[in-house]
Amino acid sequence: MRSEFYKIKSIANIPKRYTVFCLVEDEYSDAADSGWVYMLALIDGEGERDDYIALYGIDQFGGGDVEAADRLVKLKYCSKCGKQMGMKYKVGIDPVEYFCECKDIPRDY
Numbered sequence: 614m615r616s617e618f619y620k621i622k623s624i625a626n627i628p629k630r631y632t633v634f635c636l637v638e639d640e641y642s643d644a645a646d647s648g649w650v651y652m653l654a655l656i657d658g659e660g661e662r663d664d665y666i667a668l669y670g671i672d673q674f675g676g677g678d679v680e681a682a683d684r685l686v687k688l689k690y691c692s693k694c695g696k697q698m699g700m701k702y703k704v705g706i707d708p709v710e711y712f713c714e715c716k717d718i719p720r721d722y
């Protein structure tokens with residue numbers, strides 16, 4: 614839902630090795646399964662605030678809006694087996710929990 618007027622100055626693809634988690638009924642889930650297309654939008658602050666970057670979601674009917682509650686999440690690959698790790702998004706200081714079927718402990722890199 615469009616909650617306020619905004620002007621998009623520029624739009625870009627989600628960077629490689631990132632995905633979007635969308636908030637649905639208090640729970641975050643990977644938007645890759647949602648059927649939505651996400652992009653990054655540069656929103657004009659129009660002199661009242663700095664320009665800012667927001668996630669912009671386009672639904673299956675082509676309608677788009679800024680999705681302030683959704684989050685950009687980094688994909689990680691398991692250092693042991695090389696597979697893309699599973700992710701769970703929680704609300705908090707360290708919001709993304711990574712895990713792998715092979716039970717390896719994730720390394721930061």
Ligand SMILES: [Zn+2]
Pocket residue numbers: 691692693694695696713714715716717
């Ligand atoms: Zn693994």
